[in-house]
Amino acid sequence: MPEPLVDTLALIGIGLIGSSIARVVKREGLARHIVVQTRRPETLARAEELGLGDRYTTDPTEAVRDADLVIACIPVGASEQVARAVGPALKPGAVVSDVGSTKASVIAQVAPHLPDSIHFVPAHPIAGTEHSGPDAGFADLFRNRWCIVTPPPGTDTAAIDLVRRFWEACGADTEVMTPEHHDMVLAITSHVPHLIAYNIVGTAAHLEQVTESEVMKYSAGGFRDFTRIAASDPTMWRDVFLHNREAVLEMLARFSEDLSALQRAIRFGDGDALFDLFTKTRAIRRGIIEAGQETEAPDFGRTPGAGKPAEPGE
Amino acid sequence: MPEPLVDTLALIGIGLIGSSIARVVKREGLARHIVVQTRRPETLARAEELGLGDRYTTDPTEAVRDADLVIACIPVGASEQVARAVGPALKPGAVVSDVGSTKASVIAQVAPHLPDSIHFVPAHPIAGTEHSGPDAGFADLFRNRWCIVTPPPGTDTAAIDLVRRFWEACGADTEVMTPEHHDMVLAITSHVPHLIAYNIVGTAAHLEQVTESEVMKYSAGGFRDFTRIAASDPTMWRDVFLHNREAVLEMLARFSEDLSALQRAIRFGDGDALFDLFTKTRAIRRGIIEAGQETEAPDFGRTPGAGKPAEPGE
Numbered sequence: 001m002p003e004p005l006v007d008t009l010a011l012i013g014i015g016l017i018g019s020s021i022a023r024v025v026k027r028e029g030l031a032r033h034i035v036v037q038t039r040r041p042e043t044l045a046r047a048e049e050l051g052l053g054d055r056y057t058t059d060p061t062e063a064v065r066d067a068d069l070v071i072a073c074i075p076v077g078a079s080e081q082v083a084r085a086v087g088p089a090l091k092p093g094a095v096v097s098d099v100g101s102t103k104a105s106v107i108a109q110v111a112p113h114l115p116d117s118i119h120f121v122p123a124h125p126i127a128g129t130e131h132s133g134p135d136a137g138f139a140d141l142f143r144n145r146w147c148i149v150t151p152p153p154g155t156d157t158a159a160i161d162l163v164r165r166f167w168e169a170c171g172a173d174t175e176v177m178t179p180e181h182h183d184m185v186l187a188i189t190s191h192v193p194h195l196i197a198y199n200i201v202g203t204a205a206h207l208e209q210v211t212e213s214e215v216m217k218y219s220a221g222g223f224r225d226f227t228r229i230a231a232s233d234p235t236m237w238r239d240v241f242l243h244n245r246e247a248v249l250e251m252l253a254r255f256s257e258d259l260s261a262l263q264r265a266i267r268f269g270d271g272d273a274l275f276d277l278f279t280k281t282r283a284i285r286r287g288i289i290e291a292g293q294e295t296e297a298p299d300f301g302r303t304p305g306a307g308k309p310a311e312p313g314e
Numbered sequence: 315m316p317e318p319l320v321d322t323l324a325l326i327g328i329g330l331i332g333s334s335i336a337r338v339v340k341r342e343g344l345a346r347h348i349v350v351q352t353r354r355p356e357t358l359a360r361a362e363e364l365g366l367g368d369r370y371t372t373d374p375t376e377a378v379r380d381a382d383l384v385i386a387c388i389p390v391g392a393s394e395q396v397a398r399a400v401g402p403a404l405k406p407g408a409v410v411s412d413v414g415s416t417k418a419s420v421i422a423q424v425a426p427h428l429p430d431s432i433h434f435v436p437a438h439p440i441a442g443t444e445h446s447g448p449d450a451g452f453a454d455l456f457r458n459r460w461c462i463v464t465p466p467p468g469t470d471t472a473a474i475d476l477v478r479r480f481w482e483a484c485g486a487d488t489e490v491m492t493p494e495h496h497d498m499v500l501a502i503t504s505h506v507p508h509l510i511a512y513n514i515v516g517t518a519a520h521l522e523q524v525t526e527s528e529v530m531k532y533s534a535g536g537f538r539d540f541t542r543i544a545a546s547d548p549t550m551w552r553d554v555f556l557h558n559r560e561a562v563l564e565m566l567a568r569f570s571e572d573l574s575a576l577q578r579a580i581r582f583g584d585g586d587a588l589f590d591l592f593t594k595t596r597a598i599r600r601g602i603i604e605a606g607q608e609t610e611a612p613d614f615g616r617t618p619g620a621g622k623p624a625e626p627g628e
Contacts, residue, residue, distance in 0.1 A: 190535025
């Protein structure tokens with residue numbers, strides 16, 4: 001096994017992302033010691049049962065004291081509170097990073113609380129599932145996914161390099177961009193998709209003409225696809241929308257404008273407009289498959305008949 | 315193998331659905347003879363290469379002449395033209411069915427062209443993938459999916475029974491409802507989800523701030539889920555929207571109203587409203603999994619790192 005990238009890694013938060021980092025770091029030997037911190041004692045106990053770290057604490061100050069690399073794996077709305085708590089306890093020269101889905105807000109929350117001797121390199125691995133908590137993580141979560149790094153101007157290049165090498169060793173490809181551009185890109189590739197998924201699931205649950213039971217039974221016509229991301233962690237996603245408000249509202253306005261045009265095409269029977277759009281969108285999926293970000297298998301590779309409990313004799 | 319349900323089955327159209335029916339009918343021995351009809355000679359030749367039927371023709375009149383059961387597997391907008399062509403050629407007592415995603419419109423298009431001696435039992439198997447054409451079908455497509463049967467009032471009960479038994483032998487569960495109710499249920503469980511998926515993929519492709527290449531690279535944050543159904547057959551889906559206009563517009567209005575409320579919650583920082591919705595939507599997915607209509611595996615069971623071409627040595 002190669003030399004570890006860092007001596008002591010502190011993970012602040014041990015949910016889906018934090019526990020996936022812990023698992024891949026252990027498997028690849030990327031750190032000599034892993035300190036796991038989380039606020040809830042039950043979650044910490046579960047992390048210890050799963051053997052995710054070498055040391056466990058509910059105290060963030062205690063967690064970061066000896067750490068060379070600290071990664072906050074928490075809902076973005078908790079960033080300021082954590083930064084305020086750990087700032088004075090950080091080891092001089094330590095690198096602080098995070099995995100938050102919004103970057104400008106995290107920088108605004110965190111940077112003021114870090115001493116000058118600390119290198120802050122915000123990052124965002126674009127990976128996840130609809131499950132959450134320390135049991136949900138797995139070592140291959142970041143494999144072949146992108147991790148976007150958004151260092152503020154003037155950040156130490158060695159620190160940026162460490163964070164990039166860390167994520168690459170976790171299986172990801174890395175890219176550097178400004179926090180503002182990141183927030184715009186993610187608004188359209190992640191935040192608005194989540195919002196409209198949450199929204200249509202909510203709409204379907206509150207109709208008078210169609211029962212919730214019918215919605216569930218007949219969901220294989222397309223609806224069920226949306227329920228996956230609408231089952232994502234509520235706290236994390238509430239924070240994303242509150243902390244990337246401007247970009248989300250801007251992208252949402254574009255979505256709604258385009259949807260109004262489609263609505264009008266349906267109302268007035270403009271089949272050509274519908275056909276043209278539906279033809280173009282096929283090419284985008286093809287591009288995503290070619291970019292290595294999606295499976296080519298039909299129906300995401302779902303097993304035919306997926307969901308049915310095996311019958312006796314099957 | 316049990317006695318076939320029908321002597322001669324005619325499939326009008328041999329795309330994803332028609333070819334899946336052909337495959338399961340062959341595997342289960344549900345018909346003594348399968349006649350395959352499609353307009354395009356290339357598609358017919360491909361169906362023959364795949365061995366999907368026992369007889370092949372581009373002429374719908376010729377296809378239905380000896381058929382006891384005729385199933386139209388065509389875009390709903392082609393229903394009237396096909397009914398007009400085959401009506402006079404149908405064998406007295408034959409049962410005619412279809413697989414269209416809208417039912418009131420199909421009935422209005424087809425019923426006037428069928429002689430009194432014909433039993434018309436419209437049906438809609440809620441199953442599919444984003445692929446199309448005769449190569450895309452597979453025998454397990456209907457396994458554990460629902461097929462909704464929408465017989466007009468006064469339909470012969472033996473004919474209804476035949477169509478239900480046929481679909482159950484194909485692996486589906488069946489349910490009877492009115493065409494109007496079907497159209498409302500499918501508007502929310504299938505048609506509007508497709509529309510908003512097509513729409514967001516279109517929006518993402520036409521932004522100034524974010525390139526199409528960035529959209530593809532960073533699509534694993536949620537966007538790529540939408541591209542699957544936005545890659546569905548353009549002709550089929552154009553017809554669905556044109557032929558279920560009222561129900562789609564009604565459900566779309568509800569969706570947009572709810573989305574405006576969410577937009578307002580984001581604008582004014584109402585985290586509780588977001589959190590409440592995001593918590594409720596998790597339960598809907600749980601219900602769909604419990605209803606046997608979705609896999610429990612995280613990320614639809616996608617392979618971690620899905621999409622990456624294997625590297626040398628892997």
